[in-house]
Amino acid sequence: MIRTEDLHKSFDGVEVLKGITTEFYQGKTNLIIGRSGAGKTVLLKLLVGLFRPTSGRVWYDDVDLYSLNKKQLRNIRMQVGMLFQGSALFDSMTVEENVRFPLDMFTNKTRKEKLDRVNYCLERVNLEGVNSKFPSETSGGMQKRVGIARSIVLGPKYLFCDEPNSGLDPKTSIVIDELIKSITEEQNITTVINTHDMNSVMEIGENIVLLSNGQIAWRGNKSEVLTSDSDTLRDFIFASPFLQKLRSTALEKE
Known part of the structure; x- marks a missing residue:
């Protein structure tokens, strides 16, 4: 609360x-x-x-x-997880890298642990298999879902x-x-x-x-x-x- x-x-x-x-x-x-x-x-x-x-x-x-x-x-x-109005994805990063970013910043997890968590969050927002895409290669709705995946990746x-x-x-x-x-x-x-x-x-x-x-x-x-x-x-x-x-x-x- x-x-x-x-x-x-x-x-x-x-x-x-x-x-x-x-x-x-x-x-x-x-x-x-x-x-x-x-x-x-x-x-x-x-x-x-x-x-x-x-x-x-x-x-x-x-x-x-x-x-x-x-x-x-x-x-x-x-x-805390944050979903921004414009999704605020990094254009130069892939979907996977965008979602992984909070894990890189705030955790000491292994690369495999991070990837497992990223894949879980992408699956949760129905975006399996888009890891290597860049934001410019996705629709507005997909970008928003990537933003949701990133916002929950730390388990807020x-x-x-x-x-x-x-x-x-x-x-x-x-x-x-x-x-x-x-x-x-x-x-x-x-x-x-x-x-x-x-x-x-x-x-x-x-x-x-x-x-x-x-x-x-x-x-x-x-x-x-x-x-x-x-x-x-x-x-x-x-x-x-x-x-x-x-x-x-x-x-x-x-």
Whole structure:
């Protein structure tokens, strides 16, 4: 579990996050949603440790992230997997080398042990036999799956995904969502996803935090979205006429 305690963050005197207290649960897909400028990316970077809060705390289970020294912080980061928005693969490395990179950086495993782990992770994301390909030789969806394989190669307790469906077609986005959700459950990971994708919200949103103007405007799960009386959630989720009609239908059935 990850939890935040009265988290504030300011830049040049402008307060971006205004007292975020919430929890992200182990074995669940935890989603951070909100309009552009709501503070989602800043919150994610605070959770990962890329920013320091102006005030407040981030807890990894019972560990205060920002009280750690460099060695302790390195140990925590070895338990963290990160899936970046653009996959962030190294163009000059093969798929195998990309996935193996965290093992090279953080472990003393033998070459065979590393290869076995890389192959396991590639098989887990349905990419057997692509070890020697370069990212430019793969599709956007495949690159995202390579990114997932790399993010889980160290066996993380915590997984952060920044807009995992960015740039993908709807069908591929569903595949990525289902893959992240199944890995989260299977490995009992605390997964935090920053997303604009409403399909992700409705399909895998087990714990959803809606940010608005740097504050938590709503919390709930996918089954509560359609019937929520939150004006902020309604304005965000049901911007399109189709979704407005879907919500009206759901309310009529109650």
